[in-house]
Amino acid sequence: MSRLCFDYGHGGEDPGATYNDRRESDDVVSLGKEVAEEVRRHGITVDETRTSDDTVSLNDRSNFENGNTYDYFISFHRNAYEPEKARGVETYTYLNPGEKSRELAESIQASLVILGFVDRGVKEANYHVLRETKASAVLIEIGFIDNTEDNDLFDVKRNEIIKGLAKAILAQVGIDYVETSAPTQAESGQTLYRVMAGSYSVRENAENQVQKLKDVGFDACIMIFNK
Structure with missing residues (x-):
């Protein structure tokens, strides 16, 4: 059975990007934990680099991932630029990514764009958590925290975002998403x-x-x- 590592950016002394009273560290740990629960519901093991408002260094994050064997490492973030000047989602892989990383990034990106986020594309970057982790890795920027329209999408379509991300991740490990019984x-x-x-x-x-x-x-x- 597949094993995944979820990484929720920033936390503790590092709030990440902020806008008004909103903090990136809070948004990503809250959303990411719900995605993790959806994935676990399908029998997949998900470990997390943090589950509360704790300070976790970049080295601690990559060391955590390197301490186990994972199929994928997925880092959750929100973007920022200048207030109300940029919007949209983008998904990153490391430079010259392997096929598995690229496929997951493209699937995740599509799952968010279809919900109404502007498509900023799948990109490559030399980020620590992409470079220093062993597993196929992606980093998601789920909208701009300093953009009101993106924040509205993040809040209003929260359940769809959780479900869409879970579906994309599960599909990559060969698992069909199962709706909760109603x-x-x-x-x-x-x-x-x-x-x-x-x-x-x-x-x-x-x-x-x-x-x-x-x-x-x-x-x-x-x-x-x-x-």
Whole structure:
């Protein structure tokens, strides 16, 4: 069974990027722990470099990862530039990444872009936690903490972000995402609503959207409606 290492950036004396009363260190540990729980629900082992507001050095993070054998190392972060001047998500690999790192980065990036974040692409960088870890490694920048629109997406679509990241990670280790069991309409007396991801007059455009959804692990199909 696969074993993963999740790394939540900054913490303790290092809050990371901040904006108003918001701290990167808080956002990533809170979100990342929920992604970890979703992945664990599918039988995958997930170890974490921190689980609370602790100071953890870069060396401590890479040493933690190097102390075990992992299939993937995934570092969670949020970006910052100048207030309200930049937005979007980007996912990093080390320089000249292996195929596994690149595939995971592309899948993670797609899972966030489809939720409405601006696509800043998959990039390469000489970051310590990418360079000094043994496992295939990626670093995620989940929107700009100094951008109101990105913060709104981060908050409003939190559950979708957690699910999308879990699906992308699980797909990379060959595990199909399983929805949590929910009562049927007859059992609960509730009406359920299906969500559409767009309507297109050109079938090719519809097929392209379906493929994008499938690539990040979402069930999708084309339904034909005649006006």
